[in-house]
Amino acid sequence: MNYLIRFCISFLCLASLSIYAHAQGLFNPFEQAGSWHKAALHVHTTTSVGDVNVAESIARYKSKGFEVVFVTDKTKTNDLSGFSNEKFLAINGLELSTTTSPCHFLCLNTPRDLKFVNDIPAQQLINEVKRSGGEVIIAHPYWNNITLQNLLELQDYIGIEVYNAVCDNGTARGYSDVHWDQLLNKGRYLPAIAVDDTHKDGRIVALGWILIKTKELTVEAVMNSLRSGSYYASSGPIIENLKIENGFVNIKCSSAVQINFFAAAHLGRVFRPKDSNSLTQAQWKLSSNCRFVRAEVIDAQGRHAWSNPVLIKSTDIQSDKLKKRNRGNNVKQNK
Known part of the structure; x- marks a missing residue:
């Protein structure tokens, strides 16, 4: 019994330290040096459930003023060579789920060969994405019927979707601000993103995005700003x-x-x-x-x-x- 008590106390202490460490790393982007870049973080193509292929999708976002696009097809990455330059970044990602959790995981900056079995423990999935150099954001919590307990059980994801356009337009379950506030009230000081989550409806483009502040337009700078919350989310206002x-x-x-x-x-x-x-x-x-x-x-x-x-x-x-x-x-x- 004493061992169990000591284990529980140690686990809670480690969890608290993780939360504190992340909170200490949050920056107000309006106090940071750099330039703003419009970014789409949840984009599907015909590689999975999208309506257009990778090249058409990237061209569509570029035409709407986006400078950063994460292509996050379900379970599969894409060959994005040749799409990035000094004024635009196309970055690989994945949307993953596992039978061990009701959450969907938006995985950003993942390598081409990253694959998982579908019954991997959710925390292990997050850990392995991070070890590969990527980061995880919890996708559309309201649409997935995610509870606060589900969110608190997991560690080391760097944010949640506060707005998902396809969920909003399809089922009126696109706003997850209550989930966000519940996390904040528990001391999980996480940032939140707005996304399109493009599927088969080509009208759901540029309805949700973030404005991210970086000193330079590089993958490393973008990922560092995502980790530190140096951005704001929008579906229209500035x-x-x-x-x-x-x-x-x-x-x-x-x-x-x-x-x-x-x-x-x-x-x-x-x-x-x-x-x-x-x-x-x-x-x-x-x-x-x-x-x-x-x-x-x-x-x-x-x-x-x-x-x-x-x-x-x-x-x-x-x-x-x-x-x-x-x-x-x-x-x-x-x-």
């Missing part, structure tokens, strides 16, 4: 800036009919235009028990944009006056 300053979270964005802030548990705030038809900025005063904050922008067409969670330090919610007083006290103590 987030121009998001920052925490003097105890407030501030956002600037394209024309919106609603701006939402979400923090831990019941904390949050909704902003709607008062004297006009739209708003392009909002400011919300953070309370002392806010551990994180994320923003959501909704435009007149009902399209959304989602910032990733910004972790809040105690100094973020102090007034300038209190910060100066604390600095003065530190100077006195040093003397």
Whole structure:
């Protein structure tokens, strides 16, 4: 019994360290140097369930302003040689599932020869994708009827899909923001992506994407930004800036009919235009028990944009006056 208790405590400690380590690696992209790149992360072709072949799919996304496309066919990778250049990246990936979990796994930057048996344990699948140099994102949690417990049982995936266009248009189960908030409230400070998940309907293209911030357009830089959450997700609106300053979270964005802030548990705030038809900025005063904050922008067409969670330090919610007083006290103590 004592051995079992020690094992459980050790497991919980390791899980907590993993969560903490990932949270410490999250960056606010609006505070990072670099350029924005439009990226599609969940794309199928005729290699599996898509409507066009690889070349046509990439051409379609390039025509819509995308600079990064992950081709993520089910169980099979593709030969993407010749599609990338200094202004565009085509990156291999997979969508995988296993009989041991209800989750679908969006595997990014996977090698051509990566294969799995269909009854591989889900955590082993994630581990092996990471060992191969790739990363895993949980695909369409709402559509798959994924529970919070399912998500908490797994470690080391780097995000979830907050919006999936094919699930939204096909079954009205494309938004997984509740799953995301439940994870955040449990201390899993993960970023989230918006995707098309292109299948046979050619109209579902450029309905969900991320704007990723990198210093250079390389596979390594893109993967590092994905790991650190240095991006925001969108199905239409633009987030121009998001920052925490003097105890407030501030956002600037394209024309919106609603701006939402979400923090831990019941904390949050909704902003709607008062004297006009739209708003392009909002400011919300953070309370002392806010551990994180994320923003959501909704435009007149009902399209959304989602910032990733910004972790809040105690100094973020102090007034300038209190910060100066604390600095003065530190100077006195040093003397």
